[in-house]
Amino acid sequence: MTIAPSRPAEGARVTGPGSGPTGTTDDRPPDRAVVLLHDVTKAYPNGNIALREVDLLVPEGDFVFLVGPSGAGKSTLIKLLIRDELATKGKVLVDGQDLAHLRRRHIPKVRRKIGIVFQDFKLLQTKSVWENVAFALEVTGTPGRQIRPAVDRVLALVGLSAQARQTPAQLSGGEQQRTAIARALVHDPRIIIADEPTGNLDPLISWEIIQLLLRINELGVTVLMATHNAEVVTALRKRVVALEEGRIVRDEVGGAYHRED
Amino acid sequence: MITFVAFSFKRAWQGFWRNKVMSLAATATMILMLVLLAGFWVLQTGLAAGLEFVEQKVQVVAELHDGLPQSNIDNLIRDVEAQPEVLSVEYVSKDEALQRFRDRQTQLGHEDLTKVLDTNPLPASLQIRLKDAKIYGNVVTFLRSPDQSYAVAKVDPVESYVDRLLTITSVLRSGGLVVLGLVGLTVLFIIVNTIKLAVVARREEIEIMRLVGASDAFVRWPFIFEGALVGVLGAALTLGLLAVVGQPLSQVMTGFFEVLPLQLGSLTRDLVLITVGTGVGLGMFGSWLSVRSYLGR
Numbered sequence: 001m002t003i004a005p006s007r008p009a010e011g012a013r014v015t016g017p018g019s020g021p022t023g024t025t026d027d028r029p030p031d032r033a034v035v036l037l038h039d040v041t042k043a044y045p046n047g048n049i050a051l052r053e054v055d056l057l058v059p060e061g062d063f064v065f066l067v068g069p070s071g072a073g074k075s076t077l078i079k080l081l082i083r084d085e086l087a088t089k090g091k092v093l094v095d096g097q098d099l100a101h102l103r104r105r106h107i108p109k110v111r112r113k114i115g116i117v118f119q120d121f122k123l124l125q126t127k128s129v130w131e132n133v134a135f136a137l138e139v140t141g142t143p144g145r146q147i148r149p150a151v152d153r154v155l156a157l158v159g160l161s162a163q164a165r166q167t168p169a170q171l172s173g174g175e176q177q178r179t180a181i182a183r184a185l186v187h188d189p190r191i192i193i194a195d196e197p198t199g200n201l202d203p204l205i206s207w208e209i210i211q212l213l214l215r216i217n218e219l220g221v222t223v224l225m226a227t228h229n230a231e232v233v234t235a236l237r238k239r240v241v242a243l244e245e246g247r248i249v250r251d252e253v254g255g256a257y258h259r260e261d
Numbered sequence: 262m263i264t265f266v267a268f269s270f271k272r273a274w275q276g277f278w279r280n281k282v283m284s285l286a287a288t289a290t291m292i293l294m295l296v297l298l299a300g301f302w303v304l305q306t307g308l309a310a311g312l313e314f315v316e317q318k319v320q321v322v323a324e325l326h327d328g329l330p331q332s333n334i335d336n337l338i339r340d341v342e343a344q345p346e347v348l349s350v351e352y353v354s355k356d357e358a359l360q361r362f363r364d365r366q367t368q369l370g371h372e373d374l375t376k377v378l379d380t381n382p383l384p385a386s387l388q389i390r391l392k393d394a395k396i397y398g399n400v401v402t403f404l405r406s407p408d409q410s411y412a413v414a415k416v417d418p419v420e421s422y423v424d425r426l427l428t429i430t431s432v433l434r435s436g437g438l439v440v441l442g443l444v445g446l447t448v449l450f451i452i453v454n455t456i457k458l459a460v461v462a463r464r465e466e467i468e469i470m471r472l473v474g475a476s477d478a479f480v481r482w483p484f485i486f487e488g489a490l491v492g493v494l495g496a497a498l499t500l501g502l503l504a505v506v507g508q509p510l511s512q513v514m515t516g517f518f519e520v521l522p523l524q525l526g527s528l529t530r531d532l533v534l535i536t537v538g539t540g541v542g543l544g545m546f547g548s549w550l551s552v553r554s555y556l557g558r
Binding site for chain 1: 264265268279459465466468469470471473474475476477479480
């Protein structure tokens with residue numbers, strides 16, 4: 001636990017009760033945090049409280065597994081980060097920007113700093129792989145001459161250069177997810193948020209996707225991955241943040257999927 | 262900016278053709294509604310023209326004493342013409358009055374009984390046209406005043422006739438406008454719903470656009486342009502349709518309303534403006550309404 005006192009993140013609880021050796025292994029100051037949640041509570045209008053007093057700090061370059069049973073609040077946390085929902089209480093900062101005080105027209109700019117990947121890929125079936133990736137740039141007003149090299153570069157990175165002209169229906173699940181990851185990367189985001197990216201994939205392909213995310217992380221992109229995949233989490237010994245009933249019950253570096261006492 | 266406009270047009274065009282069934286359904290609805298609207302508009306304008314024609318027929322008739330010297334008649338005509346409400350004054354002499362009566366009897370096929378008379382029983386009169394049929398009061402009061410009694414024998418009681426006619430024409434006018442307004446609202450409602458279906462079919466695309474950080478304008482304007490495209494196409498086809506059936510229809514109408522000077526031909530320019538304007542306006546407004554709910558929060 002190396003968060004310097006007197007920083008805004010002071011008191012951010014990165015350790016859960018009863019967790020083992022903890023810390024975010026980083027010596028960068030907290031203002032380099034890509035994601036910072038402080039005392040965040042999210043209550044939905046129907047009275048359901050999805051998150052309770054959550055503190056979370058994700059420094060730049062970190063790789064974080066977000067685990068917990070269904071309904072524990074993982075999806076809500078992701079929705080808060082992409083400002084699909086607003087916190088009822090507390091602060092949510094992405095790349096230093098307080099999302100609560102973000103003007104409507106500035107929301108898209110924050111979203112471009114986040115690359116998001118879903119379990120169901122969310123690809124457009126009528127477009128080719130290349131067009132799906134280029135789409136993310138087109139709809140944000142990128143001039144045409146910049147689109148081509150950027151798309152070619154990320155497709156090479158995820159290893160899909162050969163499949164660029166195919167449509168999602170012609171691809172395997174793993175290739176579709178790699179397309180989605182390429183699309184998430186094409187804006188050069190500060191963080192990749194992956195919501196159950198391997199949920200629809202068989203174990204072998206899941207490992208491929210994880211390897212790809214690890215490689216992207218090595219290139220300096222922060223990765224936050226919500227998952228149920230215990231085998232992967234336990235094997236990789238990365239930082240694990242566990243949610244239960246809206247609270248962070250564990251936050252340990254080098255953790256397993258389940259608590260090890 | 263150029264990137265944005267080019268992008269929006271390209272996407273609108275692609276969106277229109279990628280979702281052919283929905284786009285053509287929207288266009289068909291648009292044509293149906295525009296034909297309805299244009300039809301009502303033509304009827305309404307025809308009606309208005311007819312009513313105007315009828316109202317123009319309203320005139321105040323002042324019967325004159327027999328044997329008035331010409332100077333008195335000239336004075337009276339000058340005084341009446343000086344009234345601000347008066348459009349024109351026509352003097353009908355006794356002989357002319359008799360001739361008109363005879364002509365009308367002949368036209369109606371009645372036997373001319375005036376031949377048996379040895380004198381002319383019809384008075385000379387002033388036939389006064391008004392600028393606005395509704396404002397007849399001052400002219401009538403002026404003619405009935407004792408100052409004019411040296412010449413004016415009697416003023417026809419136009420009041421009840423004019424009042425009744427004006428009530429009918431104003432009811433018909435505002436009734437026509439109300440119907441036109443209702444048709445317009447129906448058009449808007451149906452168009453909005455049709456476009457909404459087209460938008461719903463593409464909600465996945467909208468969701469992805471928002472997730473990758475597209476600004477509202479990039480989400481909205483392709484749809485608005487697409488709505489405009491539906492409007493232009495619908496209006497063009499509607500006008501084509503009207504051009505084909507318009508000529509025979511206009512002949513039928515003119516034959517039917519023989520008494521009324523209906524001129525459908527002269528409405529063309531206004532009709533084009535109204536049809537294209539309504540089509541494009543409704544298409545864009547409908548799209549804007551439909552996309553709005555997806556941009557929320």
